[in-house]
Amino acid sequence: MATITPTSTPPGSTTLPARPTAGESRPERRRRTGTLRATDVYAACGAALASVSVTALLFTRLTAFTGTIGFVVTAYLLFLGLYALLVAQDEDGPAVRDRLMFALIHSMAVLMLSALVFVVVYTLWEGRDALRHLNFFTEDMTDAGPLEPLTVGGIRHAVFGTLIEIAVALAITIPTGLLCAVFLNEVPGRFARFVRTIVEAMTALPSVVAGLFIYAMAILALGMEKSGLAAGLAISVMMLPIIIRSADVVIRLVPGALREAAYATGAPRWRTVWHVVLPTARSGLTTSVILGTARGVGETSPVLLTAGYATATNTDPLHGAMTSLPLAAFQLVKSPEPTYIARGFGAAAVLMALVLLLFVLARLLGGRGPGQLSRRQEHRRVLGSAKDLRRIESRMAGPSARDSRQETARSQP
Structure with missing residues (x-):
């Protein structure tokens, strides 16, 4: 019987990958499930640098704007606009809005985390002189006046x-x-x-x-x-x-x-x-x-x-x-x-x-x-199951014992 071996694939057809033979293992390539790409990182970094540069130029050369809060707000708004322009070069409208919301949500999360870290660190830093003394935790303020050192009194x-x-x-x-x-x-x-x-x-x-x-x-x-x-x-x-x-x-x-x-x-x-x-x-x-x-x-x-x-x-x-x-x-x-x-x-x-x-x-x-369940709850469940099993066995044994007594009574003269 003649064997026909195809030498070429017709155009428009689908070619399936060859299956590995027995004993042959092919390593699987790990799939990426994330949506963040390298171009997004480049666009975010470029937009951030450009926004800071333009804001610095506005506040130092072109206008009379001053203030740290105004600088940060202006730079952030410019960052969002420039980032949207950079993403729009390669993506359509829905993708641009998605990337813009992604940047907005993550920046708000970073802002909240930064505020929390600032509050905690500032509180610990300002109270470091009192926290290093043991009496601060073991004494009250009965004998501590306004001019007493931190080695006297506590909370x-x-x-x-x-x-x-x-x-x-x-x-x-x-x-x-x-x-x-x-x-x-x-x-x-x-x-x-x-x-x-x-x-x-x-x-x-x-x-x-x-x-x-x-x-x-x-x-x-x-x-x-x-x-x-x-x-x-x-x-x-x-x-x-x-x-x-x-x-x-x-x-x-x-x-x-x-x-x-x-x-x-x-x-x-x-x-x-x-x-x-x-x-x-x-x-x-x-x-x-x-x-x-x-x-x-x-x-x-x-x-x-x-x-x-x-x-x-x-x-x-x-x-x-x-x-x-x-x-x-x-x-x-x-x-x-x-x-x-x-x-x-x-x-x-x-x-x-x-x-x-x-x-x-x-x-x-x-x-x-x-x-x-906890260990005590598991133990109680086991004891309850054993108790239920004994009750069921006693009920099942009840009719059989009654029948045996009746048979014994019938056999006696």
Whole structure:
């Protein structure tokens, strides 16, 4: 039989690559999934250099413009225009708009990150003189006057006050906030819509209004003295709408099929919420508590109105003035003395470290995803499964034992 071997490929046809034979391995070429190309980098760098050069020429030679902020804004606007012109040389309209939005979004992200880094670095730098002394963390300001050196006095009273006030606020807001979020999702109706509207309106409540509310209701009307409890109540007013709103959104994202499956097994509503809805939304609920804590831990005006200001350590939330870290930083920075200013920035740095620590602990406690159980939960599940197995075996063994007793009774005369 004759074998025909093609010597050429007809025009317009598709040629498939030859398959590797047995034992032959061909390395695969890695595919690039990113959309950023070298030409985009060149266009961005060229536009940046050109914008800075043109802006410098405008501010030094051609016009009488001055000011750092004006220079930066002008250079940025010129950068966007020049970058769009350079990209338009090789791309069409949609691609130009896409590249322009890409540059705009990333530049805004860099700006926000730069502002955050500047705030953190500036706070640490200004408070470096106070942070290097151990007494700054172990002493209070009872014996430290305006002219005392940094080796005397500290912020122990403010640290204890912040922890106590946040603990009081969390003890109030976590159960009430989560219960309200569950109510808004599991019991829909007109009243739920009304509550959701009130919660959304309270998210923009000024902090001084919350402080005045607790001052009028608890201190003036009920006769409560300025204390850590009153400050915790004022902080809880600020934290509660944040926790409710974010928890409401998270619980709303739980798939309805999970609820329907639980209801199909005969589980009541409270058991479905406790064993299905809340464990599924655990990570999101932890985030909602974190957001509320971040809102409350930095409040100053409610604490100033309801807790007062003290320089001694007070661990009793029911009696006596109690100082928090934001309030201590505010009072110390107002002083013209350099030592007080250094202590104020040091208190602000400790506050940032405390917030970071609280966030890490919250993530460790609630960072598991849906279906991921701890060791104790796994152990409880194993014990529950063994108990269910013994109950099923006892029920199955019941009829067989009864039948054997009946057979024995029949066989006897």
